């Protein structure tokens with residue numbers, strides 16, 4: 586893809602939210618890849634998961650600029666100094682799953698984010714100070730409403746597809762329910778119609794860890810010189826473990842010790858390799874992510890329940906017009922294959938076109954970021970079939 590710029594756009598009108606409040610002066614960070622067709626009918630919206638951002642593909646030409654908090658560094662998945670590779674670079678580009686020779690791929694930072702789109706670290710126009718915990722609680726439906734309003738500004742009415750993994754997959758499902766006549770297809774990967782109680786519980790532990798850090802200061806830590814990095818580091822450790830699988834950890838770390846071939850009788854040192862790995866994940870995360878955004882996004886993904894307000898999931902899908910592609914991974918216990926199977930069953934019951942693929946892979950939930958080669962032919966064929974309908 587080469588170098589890509591993150592751009593920013595202000596929504597022209599206030600954004601109404603599920604909680605009853607409105608957000609004024611909403612800014613959206615976004616990137617685009619490929620060429621918009623004259624008929625504007627080749628647009629794929631890519632939605633990111635918890636810790637992603639608008640930079641989905643290519644090398645960021647403006648590293649760090651998408652972040653709104655001082656000190657955020659653009660992340661590099663390949664160690665390319667100063668230029669970060671997008672989080673789904675293996676899936677977006679010429680000849681890739683989301684083929685930029687054919688499609689105009691649009692990626693935004695979601696509402697509530699901390700990488701350029703309005704979120705808790707943004708300035709509240711009413712006070713002139715960062716919102717902090719005064720930011721309204723947002724839902725997946727609010728994120729999708731924000732994406733709809735953003736696309737309106739670009740003059741894009743209809744989407745060839747909406748795609749995403751995890752929380753991104755929830756957004757894709759929500760698109761098909763909120764705007765059924767504006768979406769041709771959805772690609773829902775490693776996602777769910779509603780997180781199971783164990784997933785809700787792990788998210789609750791992560792949020793508690795942030796909120797119990799005294800540096801959180803009831804959510805108003807911006808400009809105080811301290812931030813709940815300790816709490817958020819622990820939150821990421823918890824979260825990161827839920828994104829992996831027990832066999833993957835066994836295979837990669839076993840019970841190997843970090844420094845010596847024997848224990849040291851310490852409680853503070855990360856003696857096991859897996860402990861050291863977790864600390865590294867925590868330390869790199871706090872440099873690039875805002876704790877309040879973590880709280881709000883974690884809340885939004887636990888609230889998501891496609892069947893809420895309906896008698897059944899099938900009834901919730903009654904208005905859906907999009908073709909649906911579901912992909913799940915055998916080792917993903919957080920967003921388990923059973924959830925994708927339940928979505929498939931409900932869509933079939935509602936008489937909607939759907940296909941479900943279960944990929945046997947060992948890396949847990951993060952498979953959607955790692956198993957790009959095996960997702961690619963499935964996604965390409967699915968999108969190609971839609972083009973010929």
Ligand SMILES: CC(=O)SCCNC(=O)CCNC(=O)[C@H](O)C(C)(C)COP(=O)(O)OP(=O)(O)OC[C@H]1O[C@@H](n2cnc3c(N)ncnc32)[C@H](O)[C@@H]1OP(=O)(O)O
Nearest residue numbers: 633634635636637638672858859861862865869951954955
């Ligand atoms: C989904 C979205 O919308 S975007 C969000 C996607 N990005 C993220 O989630 C970022 C954090 N997550 C990850 O890195 C995920 O594991 C993945 C799936 C994206 C990448 O997986 P992998 O490439 O397998 O990375 P891995 O888990 O091995 O971590 C590698 C890092 O751990 C470090 N590491 C490995 N072993 C150890 C150890 N024993 N001690 C300390 N550090 C260690 C490596 O040095 C490397 O550091 P670096 O990232 O600073 O270069």
Ligand SMILES: N[C@@H](CCO)C(=O)O
Nearest residue numbers: 634635636637751828
């Ligand atoms: N590793 C991903 C998984 C969340 O679903 C993230 O941090 O966004």
